Every structure is written in structure tokens, then in C-alpha cells.
């Protein structure tokens with residue numbers, strides 16, 4: 001029997017990789033010759049999961065043979081899938097996204113639920129089919145759920161995800177919150193970037209009424225992790241202010257766990273920020289914005305309004 005390949009979307013996240021590996025186990029349970037593969041490099045977060053588990057990472061593929069049988073997880077849209085997918089025979093899909101740009105020649109097994117994570121759909125299959133969940137599979141599914149729902153805090157998280165999370169936590173015999181924080185933190189690890197790179201990872205420039213400002217942002221699971229580099233970050237910010245003749249530089253350190261931001265504010269027009277948020281900048285050049293995570297919706301509009 002020819003081998004079935006199982007994979008998630010391009011630029012794979014933790015759900016795509018972990019759900020592929022768990023789906024391989026499920027397929028093998030039914031006597032299928034299947035192998036989980038991936039369409040791209042692991043991100044830092046997923047790397048953390050596989051280092052933690054000490055298991056083999058699925059191998060990377062870039063091409064697909066004519067008539068190759070495949071199972072898709074965590075996606076269905078053609079653009080997000082393997083190049084040359086039209087040559088493949090899709091025999092199954094396990095997903096939690098809208099269905100678009102999708103058609104097949106043959107009937108298939110299609111399982112989609114509007115949950116927060118593919119692994120929650122998988123968990124439901126294991127339960128319904130009464131298949132035992134081993135410890136490694138439990139950790140893989142738990143990791144995927146933690147990733148996709150930001151430790152159950154994302155607005156995409158459903159009751160089904162919460163149920164799966166707590167049952168998997170018991171099977172995995174780990175403290176999911178502690179583990180999840182470390183995992184999410186690994187995904188936001190900025191230690192390999194210089195201060196200059198950090199402030200430029202996601203920086204947007206705005207011009208308003210002759211004023212030039214930059215609002216940069218990084219995500220973290222621990223604000224202090226990033227804030228401890230304040231001195232070198234400020235040095236890089238000051239340099240950018242001088243080079244680009246900026247009136248204001250805001251660097252948002254966004255805590256994706258507690259959904260708050262701490263902002264380092266530099267430049268001659270710092271008072272704009274104080275007016276916009278009705279708070280003063282403290283002696284550490286920073287201002288804490290509770291419940292603020294979106295630059296586009298929560299930061300840029302009040303700033304531009306004051307200007």
C-alpha cells in the first residue's frame with residue numbers, strides 16, 4: 001500500500017505540526033500506512049514543544065507526486081496547501097477553518113468543527129471512537145490548543161477547547177498553565193535579535209500634521225523579559241529618532257497572556273501620548289496600558305487624534 005502523507009498549512013504553526021503527528025497515530029490505528037510531514041520550518045514555539053517531548057520532527061516536503069494520497073489538517077484552502085496539490089488525491093481533512101478554494105475528485109473523510117484548534121477536533125474523534133490517548137499525543141494536542149487559543153484566552157476559544165484542555169492536561173500529567181507559559185514564551189523569544197532588530201521587527205511609521213512618529217510592537221508572554229533590555233532598546237530608539245528625524249517613538253511590549261501593553265515612549269512629543277491616554281509617562285520612560293493589544297485599533301487612533 002502506498003504511503004499517505006499528512007500535513008498542515010504552509011508556514012506551519014504548532015497546531016499544524018502537532019495535529020499532523022497525532023493524525024498519523026490515528027491513521028495508523030486504522031491500519032493505514034501514513035506519515036506526518038510539514039511544509040515549512042518549525043517556529044520557535046513548535047521547536048520548544050519537540051525539544052520538550054524529545055520526539056522526531058516530521059520531515060519537510062516541498063513537492064508532491066502525481067496521485068499522492070494526502071490528509072490535510074488545520075487548513076483546506078488551496079493557497080495555503082502544498083504546491084501542486086491538484087495532482088494529489090485528498091482522502092481526508094481535519095480542520096477548524098472556513099471552507100474555501102476546495103474541491104476533490106473522489107469522496108473523502110471530512111471533519112471540520114468551528115472550534116479554536118484542530119487538536120480539539122482530533123480529541124473529539126479519539127473520544128467518540130474510544131481510542132486511547134497516549135501521553136505524547138496528549139501533550140501534542142495540549143500544545144496545539146495552548147498555541148491556537150493563547151492558553152484559552154483568545155476570543156476564538158470555545159467550551160470544547162476548554163474541555164479538551166483539561167482532560168488532556170490530566171492525561172499528560174503536566175501543569176498545562178506552567179508548561180503553556182513557557183511554550184508561548186519560547187515562541188516570543190527575542191534573545192537572538194539585537195536591540196535594533198527588536199524595534200524593527202514590526203515597526204510602522206505615521207505622518208500627521210507635519211509630525212513623524214513610529215509605533216513599533218513586539219509580542220511577549222512576559223513583559224519583563226523584554227523590558228529588562230530597556231537600556232539597549234532606548235539606545236536603538238534614540239538612534240532611529242535622530243536618523244529618521246522623528247518627533248515620537250513608541251515601542252509597545254504586548255503581553256499576549258494578560259492582554260496588556262507596556263510602552264516605552266521617547267521623542268520631543270511625548271506629551272502627545274500622555275494626552276491620548278490620560279496618563280503620565282513614568283520615570284522609566286514608560287506607560288502601562290491595560291487591556292491594550294492592538295496598535296491598529298487601540299493605539300494609533302487616539303495618538304493621531306491628539307496630533
Ligand code: MN
Pocket residue numbers: 009013015016074
Ligand atoms: Mn494553523
Ligand code: MN
Pocket residue numbers: 015016074096116117118148
Ligand atoms: Mn489551527
